[in-house]
Amino acid sequence: MAAFVAPEGFTTRPTLEGTFGMSASTHWIASGVSQSVLERGGNAFDAATAAAFVLHVVEPHLNGPAGDMTGLFATAEEPDRPVVMMGQGSAPAGATIEHYTSLGLELVPGAGALAAAVPAAVDAWLLLLQEHGTWELADVLDFAITYAEDGHPVLGRTAGQIAAVEDLFTEHWPTSAALWMPEGRVPQPGELIRNPEYAQVLRELVGAGGADGTREDRIAAAREEWRTGRVARLTAEFIRTAHRHSDGGDYAGVMTEADFAGSSARFEDAATIEFRGHTIAKVGVWSQGPVLLEALRILDGFDDERLDPSTEIGAHTIIEALKLAMADRDVHFGDNDLDLADLLNDEYIDERRALIGDSASTEFRPGRPGGREGRVPPLVTAEQFAARFGGDTTAAGGGEPTVPGASGGASSVATSFAGGSGHMFANTDAEPGADGSGAVRGDTCHIDVVDRWGNMISATPSGGWLQSSPAIPGLGFCLGTRLQMTWLDEGSGQPLTPGRRPRTTLSPTLVLKDGRPVIALGTPGGDQQDQWQLLLVLRLLVGGYEPQQAIDAPALHTTAMAGSFWPRTWTPGGVVVEDRLGEGVLAGLEARGHVVTRAGDWALGRLSAVTRDPATGLMTAGANPRGAQGYAAGR
Numbered sequence: 257m258a259a260f261v262a263p264e265g266f267t268t269r270p271t272l273e274g275t276f277g278m279s280a281s282t283h284w285i286a287s288g289v290s291q292s293v294l295e296r297g298g299n300a301f302d303a304a305t306a307a308a309f310v311l312h313v314v315e316p317h318l319n320g321p322a323g324d325m326t327g328l329f330a331t332a333e334e335p336d337r338p339v340v341m342m343g344q345g346s347a348p349a350g351a352t353i354e355h356y357t358s359l360g361l362e363l364v365p366g367a368g369a370l371a372a373a374v375p376a377a378v379d380a381w382l383l384l385l386q387e388h389g390t391w392e393l394a395d396v397l398d399f400a401i402t403y404a405e406d407g408h409p410v411l412g413r414t415a416g417q418i419a420a421v422e423d424l425f426t427e428h429w430p431t432s433a434a435l436w437m438p439e440g441r442v443p444q445p446g447e448l449i450r451n452p453e454y455a456q457v458l459r460e461l462v463g464a465g466g467a468d469g470t471r472e473d474r475i476a477a478a479r480e481e482w483r484t485g486r487v488a489r490l491t492a493e494f495i496r497t498a499h500r501h502s503d504g505g506d507y508a509g510v511m512t513e514a515d516f517a518g519s520s521a522r523f524e525d526a527a528t529i530e531f532r533g534h535t536i537a538k539v540g541v542w543s544q545g546p547v548l549l550e551a552l553r554i555l556d557g558f559d560d561e562r563l564d565p566s567t568e569i570g571a572h573t574i575i576e577a578l579k580l581a582m583a584d585r586d587v588h589f590g591d592n593d594l595d596l597a598d599l600l601n602d603e604y605i606d607e608r609r610a611l612i613g614d615s616a617s618t619e620f621r622p623g624r625p626g627g628r629e630g631r632v633p634p635l636v637t638a639e640q641f642a643a644r645f646g647g648d649t650t651a652a653g654g655g656e657p658t659v660p661g662a663s664g665g666a667s668s669v670a671t672s673f674a675g676g677s678g679h680m681f682a683n684t685d686a687e688p689g690a691d692g693s694g695a696v697r698g699d700t701c702h703i704d705v706v707d708r709w710g711n712m713i714s715a716t717p718s719g720g721w722l723q724s725s726p727a728i729p730g731l732g733f734c735l736g737t738r739l740q741m742t743w744l745d746e747g748s749g750q751p752l753t754p755g756r757r758p759r760t761t762l763s764p765t766l767v768l769k770d771g772r773p774v775i776a777l778g779t780p781g782g783d784q785q786d787q788w789q790l791l792l793v794l795r796l797l798v799g800g801y802e803p804q805q806a807i808d809a810p811a812l813h814t815t816a817m818a819g820s821f822w823p824r825t826w827t828p829g830g831v832v833v834e835d836r837l838g839e840g841v842l843a844g845l846e847a848r849g850h851v852v853t854r855a856g857d858w859a860l861g862r863l864s865a866v867t868r869d870p871a872t873g874l875m876t877a878g879a880n881p882r883g884a885q886g887y888a889a890g891r
Contacts, residue, residue, distance in 0.1 A: 260564040260799030266836075268881040271804040278877035278890035279303060280864035281703040282318065282780060285408065286310045287879070289399045290705055291889040293391070300711040301329065302391040304703055305381045308717055309400035309458065311701045312733070313451060314408050316436075317417040318780065319701045320720025321454065322375035322491070322728075323736040326539045327715030328526055328766040328776070331388060335710060335870075336771035338526040338537035343380025343717075344738070344762070345373040345519055346591075349754045350510030353744050356752065359507055364740045364752060366822025368501030369509025369725050372735035373758055377717055378482050380521035382461075386475040387523075388711075393475050394462045404455035404732070407448035411885065414722075418442050421723050428500035429726040432734070436722055453732030457487060487731060488516035494728045495735070502822055509725075509735070526766070527596055531556055532797050535768040542591040544820075545763045546599060548786040550581040552793065553605045554612075563798050565791045566810060566837065568844035574794070575814050575831055575850065576612040578787055580621060582817035587622035587630035590750040591757040598626030616849035618816070618829040631747045633818040638825045700762065700780030704866040706773075706875055712868065714764035714776035716785070740822045761820050765789050767797075770870075777865035779880070783820050787813040788861040796865075803865045803878035810836040811861035815853075827851060834860050858882045866890075 272278060277300075279290035286307040293303035304327075312321050319325075327341030356364065365371050385396060418425075419442045425433035435451070436443075443449050464481035465474025482488075495509030526537040529549045536552060538545030554577040555563055564570035588594050598604065604625050611621060620635055700718035719736030727734045741759050742752040750759045763785045767775035775796065779788050788811055795806035815830035829851040833842060836857045846852050864879040864886055877888035 260566065260795065260801070266808055267805050268808050269804055269878070271802040272877040272888050272890045274875050274891040275708065275873045276891045277303075277705070277707045278866040278875045278888065279307070279703070279705045280866055280877045280879040280886070280888035281307060281311070282701045282862060282864070282880070282886045283311060283314050284885070284887040285314045285403070286703060287887050287889045290703065292399075293396075294705075294707055298391050299389065299709065300705040300707040300713050301384050301388045302396060303707070304705045304713045304715055305385045305389060306396045306399050307703050307705070308381050308715065309397055310403060311703070311717055313400050313403045313454065315411070315414070315701050316451075316722045316733075317414045318699050318721060319717045320722070320724070320733045320736070321378050321457070322372070322733050323377050323717065323719025323721070324373065324375075324738050324760060324762060325377040325380055325715060325717040326543060326760060326762040326764060327380070327384070327713060328537055328539065328764050329384070329388070329711070329713035330766060330768065330773040332710040335773060336768070338528065338535075338766045338768060338773070340524040340526050340539050341380050341384055341715065342522050342524050343376045344543070344757050344760045345376035346757045347739055347742070347752060347754050348374055348511040348515040350512070351739060351752055351754055353746060353752050355510065356744050359505065361503065361505075361744060363503075363822055363824060364742055364744065365501035365503050366740050367724055367737055368499060368507065369495040369511065369735050370501060370507055371737035371740045372509065372511060372725065373738040374511065374515045374519040375720070375736065376519055376521050377719070379479055379519070382475055382479045382482070383521045383523070386472050386479070392471055393465065393478055397458045397462060401455045401458050404451040404458070407450045409446045410443045410449045412445035413883070413885070415443050415445050417723060424500065431729050432722065432727040435727040435732060451732045453730055457731055460486065483519065484513070484517050488513045490730050491516070491728050491735065494726075499726050511735070529553055529600060533769065534774070534797055536793070537766040537768065539763060541589050541594045541596055541599070542757050543760045543763055544585050544589060544783075544786055546589065546596060547578070547581045547585050548763070548765065548790055548793070550584060550599060550605070550608070551577045551786070551790050553600055554580065554609045555794070557606070557609050560798055563794050565794060565812065566841070568841045571812060571837065571841060571845060572616070572848055572850070573612060574790065575812070576617060578790065578814050579617060579816050580608045580611060580623070582783075582814065583620055583622040584625065585759075586633050586818045587749050588625060588628060590759045592749070594628065595626055598628065614848065616829050616845075618849070620816075620826075630749050631745070633743060633748060634824070635818060636823075636825050637827065641823050641825050700782070700785075702764070702778045702780055702862070702864055704776040704778065704864050704877070706776060706866045706868045708873070710772065710868065710870065712766065712773040712776050712866070714766055714778050716762040716764045716778050716780070718762050718780070741820045759820075761785055763789070765793070767793070772870040774869065775865060775867045777863065779861060779863040781862060783817065784813045784860070788863055791861070792863050792865065803867060803876050807861070807863045807865065807878045807880055810834040812837065813860065832860065834858065862886060864888065
């Protein structure tokens, strides 16, 4: 029974319904490819893998082969066991605090090879295909190879991202200019662009397996080629030369062939809680995933009326719960010894819930789960950062990372304010920021798939954006920047440590009921991923919304945490909202002391979801309409 009252007429599209299979992603081509695989007899894991490699090609401003990914899946054979795909690489052996501080750095840069963890996304997808797929690697990669070789229509946002960093490419990253501006100009939206170098990388992965052995043997050979072959060699050779980073300095990278060879994706058990008759599965405490679990546990103690994000009391309660969970994230989460049971037990959750009052908190309030002590990270506002380093960082704590534009460096930090919405300025003449730097945000992709047998997967690829670091000649992609989530401080909760995974923001979700997967969902958005997903989960499980209704509904998030991305600022009491929440709700939040920033009617949240009812086989799907890029497909 629905506990929330949904506004009339706000759904932009129908919720798709069917019984054969459903796919939803951040790009219509990826959704179409995924559905094509299902139509040709592949399972959800074949489909998701094919779509993931296509996303490398069609959304290069949002992810790349040398980035990261986390995923959650459940198989038809073991439906009661949600499994984590661990595609988050660790810090290279040379990525030490001593080395970075010797360069004069106070933070890990937000762009450049020093920010790169060892790439693990490709290996994770190949591991999934090897263990749970049914298709040959050549067939899975054929879609991506075709789009890379023959071309695909470039998105307006991709072209805008290239335009925003055009000067950076031409002045400092000539290999990126050669790849993304091959005719010496920014491509026009809709123009066909190609990446034959990446197509060749994929062909080499297919060729590594030869024609002998089993399907699994051929995929294992491809994994070995990725870790020890040409990709590792060319990457290590290229980044030995110093290049521009986001702080304005020129440094060489530290990743080696040995780092590549020693990295391997793996499967892990998911972290779970029970909420309103459902099991919520997330990636473990080395990610930000348990933010959603802790927030749900806190909110589970309130009546339904306080869980509706579209009301003043609901929005207030949700924001305050998120502040508490995010503070615990910033102090305690990471690739460390935090015991999830201490974070989620009844006594600790009751303590956290009791901190929520009628007014907005402007304090940073981490707890002590299991008596665990933690170091509070530097809490620097955008104004404080700008006063020290110069530039306009008013939105830096609320979204994905910035990269330098025309002049580069900390002195030219500028962020288009979209609260992580993915809106980007097309060129440096279109309000790039107070100093005209043209700095822009990176972001992330997402894909959800369910098949007719009951296999279900939710995955969030990211990193390795075209604006992350210089393109590597011969490969058609660049390294990622996930190490910017670590601190150059041994006493912090997430110190830069060789061999340790950075605390990623990549955070898909799987929902089970009675031991079977029923919902796969997720979103891009960095620090906002679990915040926007919380709204979706509440609207689906408590409010009774249909998936597309819940995705379309007005979104909000807090910026009252230490931002995960350079320059890592925070906004005490900060809340970013879509105006569609209504004047009454927004005025009520401000009266409670929230520092409200209005982002526009359709600016926040890029959610997608697929569902399946195990009893009837009925499936549904919905995708984000914001930006006119995400789509669902199915029948």
